[in-house]
Amino acid sequence: MRTGRPTIKDVADAAGVSKGAVSFAFNGRPGVSAATRVRILASAGELGYRPSATGRALSNSRSQAFGLVLARKPEMLRSDPFFPSFIAGVESVIGPAGQSLMLRFVGSAAIEKATYIELSRTNSVDGVFVTDLRMRDRRPGLLTSLGLPAITLNRPRGRSDLPAICQEAGRAIRDAVSHLIDLGHRRIAHVGGPGSYLHSADRRQQWSATLRAAGLPDGPFVESDFSAAGGAEATRAMLDLTERPSAILFGNDLMAVAGMSVAHSRGLRIPADLSVVGFDDAELSGHMHPPLSTIRTDAFGCGRAAATVLLAELSEPRVQQADVHLPPAEFIARGSTGPPGVAAGKGRRSVSGIRQIAPSTP
Amino acid sequence: MRTGRPTIKDVADAAGVSKGAVSFAFNGRPGVSAATRVRILASAGELGYRPSATGRALSNSRSQAFGLVLARKPEMLRSDPFFPSFIAGVESVIGPAGQSLMLRFVGSAAIEKATYIELSRTNSVDGVFVTDLRMRDRRPGLLTSLGLPAITLNRPRGRSDLPAICQEAGRAIRDAVSHLIDLGHRRIAHVGGPGSYLHSADRRQQWSATLRAAGLPDGPFVESDFSAAGGAEATRAMLDLTERPSAILFGNDLMAVAGMSVAHSRGLRIPADLSVVGFDDAELSGHMHPPLSTIRTDAFGCGRAAATVLLAELSEPRVQQADVHLPPAEFIARGSTGPPGVAAGKGRRSVSGIRQIAPSTP
DNA sequence: TGCTGCACCAAAACCGGTTTAGTGGTGTTT
């Protein structure tokens, strides 16, 4: 057995043709007769030849990879349900297309910028996904100036020449808050994600606007970090308020579930004493007790769409790709939201396990 | 602005040297004087030159990527906490080393084999991670015959020439079961993952062996699928048994949490009426109410170790890499396990539904 | 018969690097 895999030259020699002919035959281009084409493919089959991805990449200066640069800690992948789903969606499209995904975790914004430049200069990726948009995000400008194909998740605030994958969530948030208001809640809190993220700011704004539209004052707000620990802490802060909210809208399901546990451990019943709404519709959420009301987004579909657009941009470099609008996010009312009980806002202490159960008004 | 990024030739021209000299200068090899070296690096800096990853890859026939082929549905990424953590661990090592991870989801075992062959033939990856080992797994043999560097997660049953990353979990499982036994449980069930996976079979075996060592009969066993829905269903089946278990050991935290909710919704208290143990120590688990007792594994560290070994194999191809043994998994006793209460097995009216639960003999 | 046009394919250039072989010049040795 000779060392290394068969190359195009081996096939050419075996079939008695030139390298170019083999290339034409393999790519279904004109330039070889049908007879020689089958002969070439036959001897390629015998040798078990498959064209080298690297060689091919060099020729057409494509790296066959897309980049995803995340300014977060690697551990985040395990807690934020968005990214695994997003990545899965991306892979489901690009894998069959022969592309791969290059993940890169970076610490600071400075390194982030350097990383994009690096990826572009070294020709390591054919395009990038831009997620976690910030308020005044410089990445769209940077990427267009680098000439690197890119797509953003949601449309940035400022000017951006990049196509965007949009999933409208404002409506779902208004639905969720309205749902709480209709149930009789008057003091509706919000535990959001880091305010530097555009989506966090948007969600907070929608929450606030809906309350005001209903003639209600803003409820208490706490900025947290999307983690379970952060959600638990924020919830404790909320429940310690003298005028405790009767409902909390959380920035993601993870914080919401942690918040529910905090409430439980204080002897509060959900939803009678506290209504809870999450965001994401994680797999677990429907299986909580009570099942978590939440806002369902389509991270998987988002990944699919983003990858599809980026692939299209590769095949037609000149054409400006249009924004893709996914079906808007949806509010899912489940068991964790309900009318506030008579005891709501009163506060009550309890040892876990020996709790008093008060009657609730339906 | 000229089209395309600067190449090594541009730098060579600018510095007035040959391509080879630039290459030497960039790779810190002897062959150029210190003076010319700085001159070359200076003009490279001016031009903003970075060597092309593709060109470099072609020369040394490296693709700069590792492969991870998963015979699961892409959606799984969002539910199984292992893989996001594992991937994060891998990325934390290979990113700085200039490698990337190529994910590939495949449907059947046949496609799986074809995918490995494809990856190898097209030179798309420099090595692969083999996860989800099965009972009689043919992949180690396939990969060694392909000459593709690889590493397995845990040591396969059969012969394998591949190095393995091992994290012993048997001890932790025995600890968990013993803990339950010490608390007074006599009927300890197990809801495991798909039996075709080696780790599922191992865990089941450990559970069973520990019970027998204590002179107890095997508790009821249900094979499930690691999903929340599957865990909930399995739990319902367990609670429907005429001799209901007083404790359940789940194959992962996701199923355990879903199981806890099922128990709650039937009016059972945890741990008084049912003790629950998970597996993984997901982020949420410590924030449940009660906090979930579980077995902590180090998926992140596993990814780090696997990537490190694979990188080492690249730099020293001849050397047979040794197995890496991570610190063993650890049983974490939290609030979801406790002595079976007086009411355990007695049955009680549930809130949702009107289900009668038959008494079981302890 | 001679010329054109086409189909088919070989040869070579190219992508952007790495690596090897070879060259000219300096310094050391005898």
Place this chain on the structure above:
DNA sequence: AAACACCACTAAACCGGTTTTGGTGCAGCA
């Protein structure tokens, strides 16, 4: 002074493909 080793560097080959160029043989046509 001749022989030799060594250094710094260039030129060229190479990795494995794609693409361009160019040449051959044959059919069609005047």
